[in-house]
Structures are given as structure tokens and as C-alpha cells.
Amino acid sequence: MESLSLSPSASSRHRAPIQGYCVPNQASISVSSLDQILTVPKTTDIAIVGGGASGLAVVVELVQRVKASYKQIRSIMLIEKREKIGPGLAYSDASTGLILNMHSDTMGLCPINAMQFSEWVRANATHLSKHPFPTRYLYGQYLTQLAEETMNDAKKLGIDFHAVNREVIDIQKLSEEPGFALTMGTGEYIQAKEVVLALGNFCATVNPQLRGNANYFRCPWPAEKLRAIDRDTDILVMGSRLTAIDVANALVANGHVGNITFVSRSARLPSVQGARKVFGRKFDLSNLARELEEGESGNGSTLGVLIEKMKDLIDENYPEAATRLFEPGNKSVIETLRKDVSEAERGAIMWQVVLWATTALTERYWNTFTVEEKQHWLKEFNSKWVTYRHAMPLDNGKKILELLESGQLRVVKGSKAFSDEYRQRFVLEQKDDEGRSVEGHILIESLGQEFDISKINSPLLQTLLTSGLLESHPVSGIDVDFNTFKTASGIYAIGSLTKGVHFYVIAADRVTVHASRIADSLIHLPHRKPLHIALFVGSDLFSNLILSKLIPQLLARGHCPFIFLPKDTGYSRPASAKRGPYDLEKLHFWERNVLQETIIPLLGATPNIGAEFMTVQQLASHYGLLVQSVPDINAQSFVETLKENHIDIGIPLRCNQRFSSNTIAYFNSPSRYLLNLHRGKLPEYQGVMTTFRAMGNGDTDIGNSLHHIDEHFDTGDVIEARKGEIDYGKCMLVGMKGLLGVDVEMVLDAVEKGARGGNLREGNVVQDEKRAKYWKFPTEVELNMVREKGVELVDKDGKEVFAFLMECYGGDDEERKEELRGQISDAWLKWKLDNFEIMD
Ligand SMILES: Cc1cc2nc3c(=O)[nH]c(=O)nc-3n(C[C@H](O)[C@H](O)[C@H](O)COP(=O)(O)OP(=O)(O)OC[C@H]3O[C@@H](n4cnc5c(N)ncnc54)[C@H](O)[C@@H]3O)c2cc1C
Structure with a gap:
């Protein structure tokens, strides 16, 4: 069995830097000895209380915003009662030997790159890179490095x-600036304009009355x-x-x-995680x-609608599972x-x-429930949901099965226990199924997180x-705004305290997204609404390449892309159709x-x-996207699809059908x-082949x-224009790759503006008809004239464009690459033979 520790080469201080937008590649600094309070200024712009993964995620996101030049932040103070920033309770060295419960691909502390942790493992502990559930300790080391690099970054960006x-033992709201006064356990205090509470998880207990008994563990951590x-x-x-x-x-x-003996009300174990698909x-x-959200569920209960729809979805797609999930037997x-x-x-x-697949959406479903529905869910459905949704890793499943089979472990129903002082035993109030007393010498509370704030030991x-600075939420935790995570008193909170408002609040993937929203709010950036984006994709290469770059970026920002493939009459012309000039035919071959x-x-x-790019079909299967062919983008049935x-x-990406009033009216x-790119x-x-x-x-x-789309080609008001460099050293088709980055940025920036409530119809430029020129496909004469200037659509023998396609789609698998190379080569040869007569 492979060891789950960091490889010796990586355990030195020379680890590969963490990749991704969150931190740059650079040397790290040590935070092993945290600043002593007396040596730091006694005021700060932003104070973050709690330096576990959540507090760190807020810092990472703030630093990222400064780096992206949204706003300069003068000072940040992270206040942590433990000695390290990052690992917190779950991932400290006290958890050595225990593995993560979540797949490593979901654990990146970076909202636009959930894979960041997996990438870090690949770079620093190569022998573990195929292990989807590495140790918590290893994750703690990733967090420690992220903390070091982020702090280093912050300093470089001029943040104090x-x-x-x-x-921190008390916070008081000041009647005047800066905002809050924070008192430390030592009696010292600081002032902060903004405060973020990232206090972490608190252990739940069912037998607090046993406190004080030497054999009672009110929390299993540190293990x-x-x-x-x-x-x-x-x-x-x-x-x-x-x-x-x-x-x-x-x-x-x-x-x-x-x-x-496991003791719980349900006496159920979590199910086991299957392969990640x-x-x-x-x-x-x-x-x-x-x-x-739009209240389309009618007058019925939102919770009822949700449950019915989820059942239908599982039933339609995995019929064999419906019985298992909704009518569990008596096994x-x-x-x-x-x-x-x-x-x-x-x-x-x-x-x-x-x-x-519901992970990122659950909080949105939850937000539409009434308080009563939330309470009803927690009472009636939560236990079942936890069993299936929070399944254990297979490795753990096998270990637990072994313990059950050997008889060392059993699972019984119950909750309350009392202490038999004379026998020095804990005894359950409830007997087991055979009517026998259930007892133990040691009792360890192991229920996970406490969400009832009246019971939290902080x-x-x-x-x-x-003091009223925080108000409890009627369902669980404290009350915060759904979008900003701000309380009525102006303090922010992240993590387990926000369960009543967000439901999923502690797993790394949620923490990063929530930290990102807090960072937005701290720098007064409007909240980003998740949008549904329709991408109309042409049959040509660049539509597909742009799409492939856009999709992961849109998803990472919380949007849901839909891919529509309008019928491309230019591509699917009949075989009998007249051939065009040779250069255009050759471009058509390589481009489509x-x-x-x-x-x-x-x-x-x-x-x-x-491979650097994915095809439409690969994107759809990899991300679970809708892909639909559209014979006519102006048909009423298609407008209904948009509505549904x-x-x-x-956004058409080089789509060759023209939008008419019917579809345009939907977007009005x-x-x-x-919008058209x-x-x-x-x-x-305006027109076609404008790069040429x-x-x-x-x-x-x-x-x-x-630009906005009206009923003509390329005549709508222009939102924005940007420039990209032309590489005259390459043929046009390959040289166009240099413009991809600008294409993707322009779309993302427009979507970002719309998602944050900006008006994309403001400040547009009306096109000056007098300067307008509409370009059609070039004639043979025009093609020759441009060729004489040294500009080629596709290089003469196709080698450059061939290599380019291999670079785009080839990937690492040599066998598959060879097959692809062979098939493209055959197709090229066939095309040359078929078009021999028009060759010049
Ligand atoms: C045992 C365990 C296993 C888990 N496994 C996984 C997993 O596999 N995958 C996953 O995604 N999630 C897992 N989680 C969820 C995990 O809690 C989150 O991923 C994440 O660690 C939460 O970070 P946090 O900063 O909110 O909390 P914590 O890591 O608990 O950090 C909170 C920090 O705040 C500090 N603090 C609290 N009060 C004060 C104060 N008054 N003043 C100063 N400092 C203070 C604490 O010392 C602590 O360091 C697990 C949780 C636990 C408890």
C-alpha cells in the first residue's frame, strides 16, 4: 500500500509553487511564528478572525482582487488563536493518518480552479497524484503553503x-469610524473598519451532561x-x-x-462514494x-416541487436507483x-x-424555502440526504466493513447515555434490538458540526x-445576507455559522465561493448573479476553439452555458454545389x-x-451541458427553448444564420x-473573412x-472594441490563434458586467453608416492579389495547419495521437485528389 505522506523531495521548503490565479509563482515566506500583537499597528481596514481554510480563503480572494486592480486595500489583519494559519482544526498535524472525505478535485481553495489542490499534489507528491482522497495532513500542508504565498503576495502588492x-474574545461596534473594536484574550485591543468572522467548526454533542467525566470526550478532535x-x-x-x-x-x-459501538438516531452509515462522474x-x-427562484413552482410548496423534480431526474436517468433511494428496504x-x-x-x-451535481446549486434551492420548509427538511429528509449525498470514500467503506464483519464494530439506535459511576461505564438509555443494555467505558461525541448556536462553546x-451584534437565524446559525454574508450589524461571517442561510457551508468548494462573495462585498463590488448563457457555435474551427476556452471559465464563475449548433448552410452544401476558388475550398477543408x-x-x-482544447461533444460530457442542433434559430419553437x-x-461565436425579430425580441x-463577437x-x-x-x-x-445584434449582419451598436496582433509569419488560419485570448476576455468581461448588474446597453457606439463596409467572400482575383503580398489563408502544403490541429486536439496519449494524425493525413490526401482539377 502506498504511503499517504508527502514525498521526501517535496517535504523540503522547495515545493512547487501553487498554480492558478490565486497566487503567483514565487518564493514563500514563513508564518510559523506569527506576529506578536504589540509589534503591529492597532488599526486595520479588515480584520479576519480565524485563520483556518475559511479565513485564509477570504485573504486569498482579497489579495486576488488587489492583483486584478479592482481596488487597493490598505491593511488586513488575520487573527488566529492557534499557531498556524491554514490547517485549522480539520487539517492540522493532529489529524495525521486520516484521509479527506471529499475528492481532491473539489478541494482547491480557489473558486475558479477547484483542481488547484490536485495540481499541487501532482507537483509535490507525484506518487499520490492518482489517489483521490489523500491525507488531511497533506491538505494542511497545501493550505500552509497557500497561506505563505498569499501573505508574501499581499506584502508585494503593498497591503499592510x-x-x-x-x-478574540469580544467585538464592539464603535459609534464612529473606523467601525469595530476587537478585544483579545490578553486584554489588548485593535480597531477595524470591517470584521469577518471565520471561527470554524464546533463539535456537536448529545450528552453534554457527561462533561467533567474523565472518560467522556466532548469532541474527537484533535484525533x-x-x-x-x-x-x-x-x-x-x-x-x-x-x-x-x-x-x-x-x-x-x-x-x-x-x-x-456507533450510536445514532438513524443507525445508518453513509453510503459509499462511487467513481467520480x-x-x-x-x-x-x-x-x-x-x-x-422565479417562483415558477406555482402555489405548491417549493420543497415539495424540489423533491418531486429530483425524484423525476434520478428516475429518468438512473431508474435502477429510484427504489433504492426513495424506498430503502430493511437490509x-x-x-x-x-x-x-x-x-x-x-x-x-x-x-x-x-x-x-447539486453541490453549487443547493444553497440556491435552500434560499427559496420558507423557514418552515427548511425546518421540515431538517426534520424529515436531512438524515436520508446525508446518508446518500455525503457518502464515505471507498477506502473507508472497506475498513468499516471489515470492522463490522469481524464483530469489533456495531451500529445501534440511540442518543442519550448516563454514567454508571459505580461500574465506571456509560450506559445508553435505549436498549439494542435484542433488548440488551448498550454500554462502553469511553464515550466519544462524534456527531460532526454543531449548528445550534446556543450550544456552541465560543x-x-x-x-x-x-450584545446583539449577531442575531440567530430561526433555522440554524446566525442571520446573514444571502449574497454578501453580512449581518445586520455590518460584521461578515463565513463557515458553519451561516448554515441556516446557505445550508452547505463548510466543505472547501463552498468556502472558496463564499469567501469570494465576501471579498466582493468588502471592496464594494456588486454581487455576481449566476447566468444562463447560450453560445451559438458555428461549424468552423475557431468557433469551437473559443467555445472550448470559454466554457470552463463561465462555469468557474458560476454560470450555466448552453451550446446551440445552428445549421450551417455554408458547410452542409450539397455535393453538386459549384466549387469556389481553390484557396477558399482549401480553407473550408482545414477550417471545417x-x-x-x-x-x-x-x-x-x-x-x-x-489536449489544450475539447470538442463540443467532449465539453458536453465533461461538464454535463446541453448541446442542441438548431435547424432555424428564428423558429418559434427555438424561442421556446430559450425560454425553457x-x-x-x-452569444453567437461565428454562427452563420442571421437572427430575425422573433429571436431578437426574446432578448429585448x-x-x-x-451579443455578437x-x-x-x-x-x-463588417461581413465575412475580415481577418483576411x-x-x-x-x-x-x-x-x-x-456588439448588440440587430436584424442585419454586424450592424448593431458596439459595446467594446479591442485589438489583437496579427502574426504575418504564419498563415491566416494558424495566426488567428493569437486572437483567441482577446475573444475570450471580451466575452467574459461582458458577461461579468451583466452578471454584476451592469447595463450593457449604456455607453455603446452607434456604427457610422458612412464608414461602414461589408465584406463578402473574396473573388479569385482578390485572393491572388493578397497572396502576392505574402498572405496565405492556409500554408501551401498544409503542414503548418496540420501541426496546429494536432497541438489543439492531440493530447498526451501517443496511440490516439497517431490515429488522429493518420486520419487527418488520409483526409487531406483524399481532398487533394478530389480537388485536383481546381488546383492552380
Ligand atoms: C474532522 C473534519 C474533517 C473534515 N474533512 C473535510 C474534507 O475532507 N473535505 C472538506 O471539504 N471539508 C472537510 N471538513 C470541513 C472543514 O471544516 C472545512 O473544509 C474547512 O476546514 C473549514 O475551515 P474553517 O476556517 O471554517 O474552520 P477551521 O478550520 O476550524 O478554522 C477556524 C479557525 O478559527 C480559529 N478561531 C476560532 N475562534 C477564534 C477566535 N475567537 N479568535 C481567534 N481565532 C479563532 C480556530 O482556532 C481555527 O483555526 C472537515 C471538517 C472536520 C472538522
């Missing part, structure tokens, strides 16, 4: 950054304290979910041989969020786990993909509730035929590892837009334009 090692337990003693573990499983594994890793109809879940715990493990090993637990939290007839059919829907999918912004609303400066370069025209005219750069 301090991390201080203190416990190292479990080492003091006698190995042959019998133990009651209160809980049967992920925390209880961690505790059993930690005990066994310590050599425990005594009996372990994508739900092919993920967009349905996004549509469901919009329906609920024993051990039988159920045996079946789960075996299904997970065979990769047969497909229905989980539907539940996993002096700071209790003081803030008493090779992609549509060779690359796409050969690659299929499975993405090529290491709640499309906010439509203050919050909807139909046009390769060419407007109004001088600009090259023929000797322009040094190409103007890219984003």
Missing part, C-alpha cells in the same frame, strides 16, 4: 498584512488525544456518519482491539434553481454496506452523480449574541471538414488528457442581451468587436 496569534485510550477498552461513539467513521479509523490505526443533464438542475447495516462497497468497486453507483460568539468529419468523430465524447432554459445572454429586455473593427470590417481583409490591407492589428 499582519497575521497575529491571539484569541491524537484518542491515542491515550486503552486499546482493549469498549467505546461508545456517538454518531454514525463521516466523523464517527474517522474516529473508528483513528482508533484502529492506534491499534485499538476493543469493541466500538459527471451528470450528463446537469443543466436541468440549474434550470430547476431558476424555476424555484441490515452490514448488508447495506457490503452492497455499497461492491457497487462502488464495480463503478455501479451512478445515481450519486445527480446528487453531486466565548466570542456568545458575547456577540448577547477536418474538424467535423475527422477530429470530432474520432475523438468522441471522452476528453483527451493533455432561462437564457439571459445569447433590460436583463437579457444578444465579431472578428474585425467595426464599421470598417485586414491582412490584405496590411493592418498591423485586428480589431475585435463585441
